[in-house]
Amino acid sequence: MTTAALEVQGLNKNFGALVVANAIDFRLEPGARHALIGPNGAGKTTFVNLLTGRLQPTSGRILLGGDDITALSQEQRVKRGLGRTFQINQLFKGLSVLENVTLAVGERAGVAGDMFRVAGTHRGVVEEAYGLLERLGIADDALKLVREVPYGRQRLVEIALALALNPKVLLLDEPAAGVPQGESKVILDVVAALSPDIAMLIIEHDMDIVFRIAKRITVLVQGAVLIEGTPQEIAADRQVREVYLGERDHG
Amino acid sequence: MAPHARDAARTSPVDSLVTRHRLRPLELLPWVLVIPPYWLFDTYLPLGSEILIMVLFALSLDLILGYAGIVTLGHAAFFGLGAYTAGILAANGWGEPISGLAAAAAVAGATGYVTGRIILRAHGLTLLMMTLVIVLALNEAANRMGWLTGGADGLSGIEMWPLLGLFRFDLYGRTGYVYAAAVLFVAWIFVRRIVHSPFGRSLTGIRENVTRMHAIGVPVRTRQVTIYAIAAVLAGIAGGLLAQTTQSVALTVMTFERSGAILIMLVLGGVGRLYGAFVGVPAYMIAQDNLARLDPVYWYFWVGLMLVVVVLFARGGILGIVDRARDLVVRRRP
Numbered sequence: 001m002t003t004a005a006l007e008v009q010g011l012n013k014n015f016g017a018l019v020v021a022n023a024i025d026f027r028l029e030p031g032a033r034h035a036l037i038g039p040n041g042a043g044k045t046t047f048v049n050l051l052t053g054r055l056q057p058t059s060g061r062i063l064l065g066g067d068d069i070t071a072l073s074q075e076q077r078v079k080r081g082l083g084r085t086f087q088i089n090q091l092f093k094g095l096s097v098l099e100n101v102t103l104a105v106g107e108r109a110g111v112a113g114d115m116f117r118v119a120g121t122h123r124g125v126v127e128e129a130y131g132l133l134e135r136l137g138i139a140d141d142a143l144k145l146v147r148e149v150p151y152g153r154q155r156l157v158e159i160a161l162a163l164a165l166n167p168k169v170l171l172l173d174e175p176a177a178g179v180p181q182g183e184s185k186v187i188l189d190v191v192a193a194l195s196p197d198i199a200m201l202i203i204e205h206d207m208d209i210v211f212r213i214a215k216r217i218t219v220l221v222q223g224a225v226l227i228e229g230t231p232q233e234i235a236a237d238r239q240v241r242e243v244y245l246g247e248r249d250h251g
Numbered sequence: 252m253a254p255h256a257r258d259a260a261r262t263s264p265v266d267s268l269v270t271r272h273r274l275r276p277l278e279l280l281p282w283v284l285v286i287p288p289y290w291l292f293d294t295y296l297p298l299g300s301e302i303l304i305m306v307l308f309a310l311s312l313d314l315i316l317g318y319a320g321i322v323t324l325g326h327a328a329f330f331g332l333g334a335y336t337a338g339i340l341a342a343n344g345w346g347e348p349i350s351g352l353a354a355a356a357a358v359a360g361a362t363g364y365v366t367g368r369i370i371l372r373a374h375g376l377t378l379l380m381m382t383l384v385i386v387l388a389l390n391e392a393a394n395r396m397g398w399l400t401g402g403a404d405g406l407s408g409i410e411m412w413p414l415l416g417l418f419r420f421d422l423y424g425r426t427g428y429v430y431a432a433a434v435l436f437v438a439w440i441f442v443r444r445i446v447h448s449p450f451g452r453s454l455t456g457i458r459e460n461v462t463r464m465h466a467i468g469v470p471v472r473t474r475q476v477t478i479y480a481i482a483a484v485l486a487g488i489a490g491g492l493l494a495q496t497t498q499s500v501a502l503t504v505m506t507f508e509r510s511g512a513i514l515i516m517l518v519l520g521g522v523g524r525l526y527g528a529f530v531g532v533p534a535y536m537i538a539q540d541n542l543a544r545l546d547p548v549y550w551y552f553w554v555g556l557m558l559v560v561v562v563l564f565a566r567g568g569i570l571g572i573v574d575r576a577r578d579l580v581v582r583r584r585p
Contacts, residue, residue, distance in 0.1 A: 052466065054465070074465045074466065074468075075465065075468045075469060075470050075471075078466065078467060078468030079468050083466075084466055086462075086463075086466070090460055090462045090463040090466065091459075091460060091463065092455070092456055092459035092460050092463065093459060093460070094455075094459050095455065095456070095459060096268075098264050098265075098268055099268060099452070102268060102452075103452060103453060103456045103467065104467040106449050106452070106453070107453070107467050107468050107469055108467075108468065111449050112449045112450065112452075112453045112469065113449070113450055113453075113474075114448055114449045114450055115444075115445055115448050115449075115450040115451075115477075116444065116448060117448060117449075118272040118444070118447045118448060119268075119269075119271075119272065119447060119448060119449045119451075119452050120268070120269040120270055120271065120272050120447075122449060123265070123269050125449075126265050126268050126269055127265055130264060130265050139264070142264035143264050143267060161463065161466075161467060162466075164467070165467060165468065
């Protein structure tokens, strides 16, 4: 078996008596297009926070490219190629779109601690950030403050910030959340066009999005993995329909 | 979009970010304004020096409050440490000004680094209380250690040697004024450099969204502690300057009141924009000086009223008002 891009072994997380992650085993293959679905409160975002190190697991191991990262800080995991987006925008609202992405590129390029040269000497960093905006089709808004940009485009900035890190593994937490139907297509096109080198885990509510992008699906219920399989298997699974799709009586 | 227009749009956003550090002519205005008082208001030079010193103090606060978003009520701790360090050195036979300032910077900076590493683990109200505790504890320590600091009577017997071995600290405060202006100028160049460096830009990121900074791999605490220590160094230099130019140090250098007052001056001028200190401090101190003369009993009320008006109607302080006025004029143009 090849080394997984990201692997989780026996992951548990309790808040007191409340179990939010229950013995989760999970593999994200290199170049994967993997979706994580589950009803509200299933622990999807908690799972992402455990992966990124915002939360520490009660027990279990997390491996990134075969290396144990369970004890590493968020920053160290990012430096090893683990990028994420947030379900609710986490952007630098008072800064321009270009500066948002420049901060991320500068951090990845290792120039952000530089105190004695002006930022302008690192022109390549800004150009790379601008190139990323062009790729995502938001270069026109480069100099606008993020808070002045429409929500749909803010979601693209959210993705741009993650891509700026050149991640090997990308965790997308409901990338199209809150975006009107018409605009969500733009975001999905961006996600679909991502490099096949990136292993992607997408957390999503919207089944259209899931079935369009994912090659594999994991269903999470009450902090535990219910089932994993191809989209066809998941769509046909009786248990999933009962627990998640809620079609017990009128399926 | 026409091809040539797209070309222009292609280069300009990058250029505008890459060249943002370039000096604009208006930035030299404070340095032009600092010269005439030397001749015009020569009886006010001690007040002038104190204003320059407080500008430096406010500038150091702007680095942590305005850029890194760390709210503190204890910044006077570092000002006071600097003042006592320079003062105690000069009162005990080492009156050389420049090295005295260096010692003030070192003591304040080291304390800033150590306390920063401890208290910056906390956030919000907890952090605010801890900054307050530090200034109160140091104040009490200075009060108790009368043998060293002079306690409540203040430190006396400070004798400064001539600046650079050439210029005596005269009774009219001429040397003090030029000295304070020169130190502030050097500090301004330094602070401006930091603010426009990638490090400085990353501080604004921490202020805007800590969660995201963690998620893009920023060692947030290290950056915060670094800037906290740098701000402490500058505050220490400001305090050292006050001790050297006034040749006295009282317990009031290191109080909650002074921490609060500098915060108010900075907010009055405008936070997080480098020049708020240069506007807010003179505005506050000149207003205070005049109000105290016009209404010796209730002058603090008028200072308070001024603040309430600024906070309610002028977010962004005086410089914020200037910005909005300029926007209005620009927009009116066809």
